[in-house]
Amino acid sequence: MNALMEQASRARAAWLELQTADSQLKNRALDCIAQALTADREDILEANRRDLDKARQNGMSPAFIERLTLNEERIQKMADGVLQVAGLPDPVGEIMEEWDRPNGLHIQKVRVPLGVIGIIYESRPNVTVDAAALCLKSGNAAILRGGSDAFESNRALMDSLRRALSQAGLNPDCVSLVMDTSRETVNQLMRLNEYVDVLIPRGGKGLIHSVVQNATVPVIQTGDGVCHVYVDGECDQAMAQKVAVSAKVSRPSVCNSAETLLVDSAIAQVFLPKCLEELREKGVEIRGCDRVRAICPWVKPATDQDWDTEYNDLIYSVKVVDGVEAAIDHINRHGTRHSEAILTSNLEHARLFQAKVDAAAVYHNASTRFTDGGEFGFGAEIGISNQKLHARGPMGLRELTTYKYMIGGDGQIR
């Protein structure tokens, strides 16, 4: 048994206790974590400075440095986030359903934690605290494997977290950090089916793809959003323009922002010049199909690749389609099953679009940007699932649980 297997085995043992911890104990632990983060901020910032020095020496990009950087305000925000999770309702123990069978057996379907969750993420130290808090509150043990560039920061945060757990009377092995950030070790983590129940990768497309390719432990895929806005021929064009623009420009770097704008040929001649002009004024690069360019000749030509690209940037691919069925067809070919929107005043078109588009969240007359745990009212989220098993869309505390059947009898045999 090597170091990682021992760590995972200890995490499972700690989880077997944690699974039945009551809400009060878990909330006390979260309070202790929030306090510890504030109390230990000097040590955490010093560790972060070591990571930052190394990142600068390695010539990392300003955006990378920005994501890696901690400061007093960010540490306070982490601590506030932990307290917010403490304030959310505990999903564990809910009796989801119960019924009696003719033979007298009474069956209860009870919500329980998933078990040991492996979180694999990049160099954002805030994920360390977020993920630990969400796992803990939902009764799960967490094994965190952060990026090597944030190792010192993560280690300092983890020291703080684990001391807080001990102080609250929980086994500190409920949360731990993988200390060896080599590729071999992360690959081993992905295959520890004996101890790890679920993997949740958080990060870019490359990271998620690598986990899906290598893991034998079940994975919940998150992120990866090629989201579409479809402007139907029958719609309030002013509202459609507002939503189509906002879904791209309000925060282009996130997965729920739109990448492709589809416009019904019935109104393209009128709608496109106004809408694309506003986008251009807001600094968006437009890449259009031939029919778009016939109307707005200044638009750059889109290539086949554009329809499958998540830009995460101020770039918008735009296509003219012949009605709602053609829009649905395009989305089901090129979408990533994340978030899709139709803007229409025709309720039959809206119904058809919502029924036929294969995605976690399908909007009628609203922006795709609302696919978010906070916006859905879940309070917090660990990610947005765009696969179909287990959970779809924003994953809050409830989505970090499973169920178990508890059956009571008086000696029934079969």
Added chain:
Amino acid sequence: MNALMEQASRARAAWLELQTADSQLKNRALDCIAQALTADREDILEANRRDLDKARQNGMSPAFIERLTLNEERIQKMADGVLQVAGLPDPVGEIMEEWDRPNGLHIQKVRVPLGVIGIIYESRPNVTVDAAALCLKSGNAAILRGGSDAFESNRALMDSLRRALSQAGLNPDCVSLVMDTSRETVNQLMRLNEYVDVLIPRGGKGLIHSVVQNATVPVIQTGDGVCHVYVDGECDQAMAQKVAVSAKVSRPSVCNSAETLLVDSAIAQVFLPKCLEELREKGVEIRGCDRVRAICPWVKPATDQDWDTEYNDLIYSVKVVDGVEAAIDHINRHGTRHSEAILTSNLEHARLFQAKVDAAAVYHNASTRFTDGGEFGFGAEIGISNQKLHARGPMGLRELTTYKYMIGGDGQIR
């Protein structure tokens, strides 16, 4: 694009229509399938005879031949099973939850089919019909990859199924058989994430292990049951003996039968001689720990391996443990998270056992053998999941669905 990719792409296209098919149409298709199976029975039996001839030439075991064999009665049973599925309630379209957000968005969580399901199974031709019917009723397309030994039978069954779908007005590509039974092709199926949403392997441990090791498409693991019966110190010993014996002998070949009997040391001296004698009379081979053998010296010694073995046979490993906590600990180390039972009159022990044992179904005073879709009242099942993502325990029609959020607004942006 090779033949399998084309098949999978057609299955996805067929599913995009099937996902919104109403219950009446799906039930009509199931009726047509049942009729077609009866009408085509001569062709099916002839194809089956070719498989049986080959199997005999290849020297397959009598048990293998028995599972492979079709006859008029078995075909009628398949057809009856299809009609039974037609009679079950359709889970698709259920509004599971709905709520309003302060910004005026109305969110509905709606039950929808999973999509394209790949079923990988061994040489039991009845799975072809069962799986197709369950997938169809729950609005899923199915790609079936059966064992090569049943290929002729499966092809004849599939011809019959697909003709019936066309006749009912559904796209026959909703159900199809992988025509190339090579290992390369099944490995490709396990990695067709673009077209296949879920894999469900049905069969022995080796098959399931191979799918888990090779798949990048999400897998629902089924089967694999090292199930325990724990007889607590405080219990109705006559009832405990009845359940402990029945859980082993009533049908030892299935995954929900017990493999290990745990007995509290407080009553071992009294309980074991009676119980093990009855088991011996019923032809069960007993393999015991040292403490069991100190009480019943005729018992064979158990090895370490026995505690992790699913015998699927009239063999029972038996161990003396010191109370309920020790029983829980043994089960959480050696169980496969399937079905576990405690026999006790102490409600606190029952509560502790049901809360702490990590399994899909945890029984108090009843046999583990009830973990079954029919016994739970689900009407039918595609398998028993012993992983934690998505579904646990018996998987009926509802467990073959996921959900999608349908959100309505009046121009909300973020």
